[in-house]
Amino acid sequence: MVRVRVVCAVLATTAFAACSAPVQLPAPDPSEQAKIPGSAGIGDPYYPEDGNGGYDVTSYDVAVSYDPTSKRLEGDTTVVATADAALGGYHLDLTGYDVAAVEVDGSPARFTREGDHELVITPATPVAAGAVFRTRVTYAGVPKISEDAALGVSGWQIAKSGGAFVAGEPHSASSWYPVNDHPLDKATFRLTAKVPDGWRVIANGREESTTSEGGWTTSTWVEPNRIAPYLTTVGIDKWTLVRSTLADGTPVVDAYAPGTEDKRQVESRLPEVLEFLAGKFGPYPQSAAGGIFLNESISFSLETQTRPIYAKWAGLEVIVHEQAHQWFGNSVSLExxxxxxxxxxxxxxxxxxxxxxxxxxxxxxxxxxxxxxxxxxxxxxxxxxxxxxxxxxxxxxxxxxxxxxxxxxxxxxxxxxxxxxxxxxxxxxxxxxxxxxxxxxxxxxxxxxxxxxxxxxxxxxxxxxxxxxxxxxx
Structure with missing residues (x-):
């Protein structure tokens, strides 16, 4: 991420009692907390409610339809995971929406909502330790816009064109699909998105197909490399899509929102940037490349995997920064x-x-x-x-x-x-x-x-x- 403005608070003085020294306990290990059956939180001391424990996600298959006129999203997501322990119940993160149904391995499951983003699931039969299980969630509603005093707007956002895009750190994925929303649980990602004809979809990874039928255009994008949830994205706009390849055959798709045609010149240097960074960091680690250029003055650009999202103020130095994240942060993610x-x-x-x-x-x-x-x-x-x-x-x-x-x-x-x-x-x-x-x-x-x-x-x-x-x- 690159922010256009950096604000920080500095603690000038700290007083300690003369008679005793403070005792510092070791921070909890998120990798161990993640294994606690059914825990609402993966164990990150900064964001204890982010993510969930007891399972490891291997893949997301997300299907959404979105109408920019009504701003209504309908979703049908399947989460494939492996249980770290026997699970009589577990959580997924999903902010907002009306959940119509939850199925676990094809059978209806009970579910409740807790807090701002917890979807608590009780399968008809407990999931055995070590078992691979599938959770399907169908849901609908108007995506909730989230804003934090320190971190700004995050997750699903409305574009000035009337379209939408997803960007935010440290958490944003739960604004549009049920997820274990923490970088510690990376998984492959498949998105099928349906929008009215005239609108187009851009996302992570490789474009598998785009078809039109009955006034709706459906696009499927697949990211075969494991991805941290906050690095997933979808963009819905009247994009100009420009396709090319790198010298090694890696597919490149660049998406330009209306009003960003001037960014094509700076993005033309992407192959040079990636070649330079590969010389410093090792081979390019992603399945695809490109960029998503917004006509929005948001306060940050973000390294969404394979295809960073750029605010309208971003220049070449920001492209270098966000592409460097394809190694530092995206391929090698923090715990x-x-x-x-x-x-x-x-x-x-x-x-x-x-x-x-x-x-x-x-x-x-x-x-x-x-x-x-x-x-x-x-x-x-x-x-x-x-x-x-x-x-x-x-x-x-x-x-x-x-x-x-x-x-x-x-x-x-x-x-x-x-x-x-x-x-x-x-x-x-x-x-x-x-x-x-x-x-x-x-x-x-x-x-x-x-x-x-x-x-x-x-x-x-x-x-x-x-x-x-x-x-x-x-």
Missing amino acids: RWADVCLNECFASYAQWLWDEDKNRVDLDKLYRTTVARKTDSYWNRKLVDMGAGNEFTAVYDKGQLAVHALRKQLGDEKFFTLLKRWTSEHRDGNASWADFTALVTEVAGTDIGPFLDAWFHQAGKPGDEYLYPAGLRK
């Missing part, structure tokens, strides 16, 4: 939102790498200049475990400095080895900051824990020994 630097710090640094190579920017000089002019409020922000609501702040700017300092600490050979090993060893999976720290230590051949702690875990300006590694100061 908990406290570790979002694994996504954003490295996608942000990709912009620096691009400027270094294409625009001949001296990154050491840029680093020194940036360090010299920043004040305490800039430094007093953490990059790892920064607190819920603060995830999308320091990772975009202080994160660039931290990654460049890490590069200087390791040296170029080890640094770029680190990047390629990270994206290769965790491809199509999830990983944590602890995993990254272990790999950095292995690649470095020595313990650089104090360096990582000073830059990523502390809210404050690193000491000079960490701020200027390898003679970075001149």
Whole structure:
């Protein structure tokens, strides 16, 4: 994600009682919480109600019809999952809608709604531990527009053309289909979307078919790579679709909303961007490529898998950032939102790498200049475990400095080895900051824990020994 504006709160002072030190308990492990039968929440300490426990989703088959005139969506979604334990009941996330029926393995199941987004399901027969089971949910209604004071509008949104699109982080998928809405549970994704003739559909992955009958156009898109739910999307508009291929045959589909024709020139550089990033991070890890260009002044662009969504203000640097996420965040996804630097710090640094190579920017000089002019409020922000609501702040700017300092600490050979090993060893999976720290230590051949702690875990300006590694100061 790239945001047009970054707002953060800085805690200036903290008082502690002189007689005792605070006790810090370890954060719950989402991967373990995810296995708790029937739990309403996957265990992320920042968003404890996101996702659900007791099962692992393997695939989503989502079918929706949407009428832009009435703004009514009708959905029929099948979720295929494997039970981690015996399930007498379990949850899916679905925000709004009237649920008409739920079936588990073809048999009617009882269901109730709890809170804003919990769909609680009780199958006629408990699901056995280790069993593969299918949950089918039929539902309908006008999608609910969700807005958070810190994170802005998220999920289903109405376009100025009268169409609609889905974008949002950290959660958005539950705004249009029943889902285990957390990045820890990635699954393949298939979408069949029906819209009135004259409207068109864009989504993730490869276009399988588009047909028209009875005044409605139906399109099917398939993403065979596992995808984190917030990275799924659908766009309904009067798109101009431009199809091409990369040199290796990967299909490219670019979608331009009315009024975004000027973006075709900058998107023409996509093959160059992907080739450059592949040289730094390893082979392109996705099944397809492209971009979705909105004529909307939303506050962010988002790395929706295979085909990022771009606000109307996005330029080439944003394309570089969101495409870097196809490796950092999409192929290798985080386990908990406290570790979002694994996504954003490295996608942000990709912009620096691009400027270094294409625009001949001296990154050491840029680093020194940036360090010299920043004040305490800039430094007093953490990059790892920064607190819920603060995830999308320091990772975009202080994160660039931290990654460049890490590069200087390791040296170029080890640094770029680190990047390629990270994206290769965790491809199509999830990983944590602890995993990254272990790999950095292995690649470095020595313990650089104090360096990582000073830059990523502390809210404050690193000491000079960490701020200027390898003679970075001149």
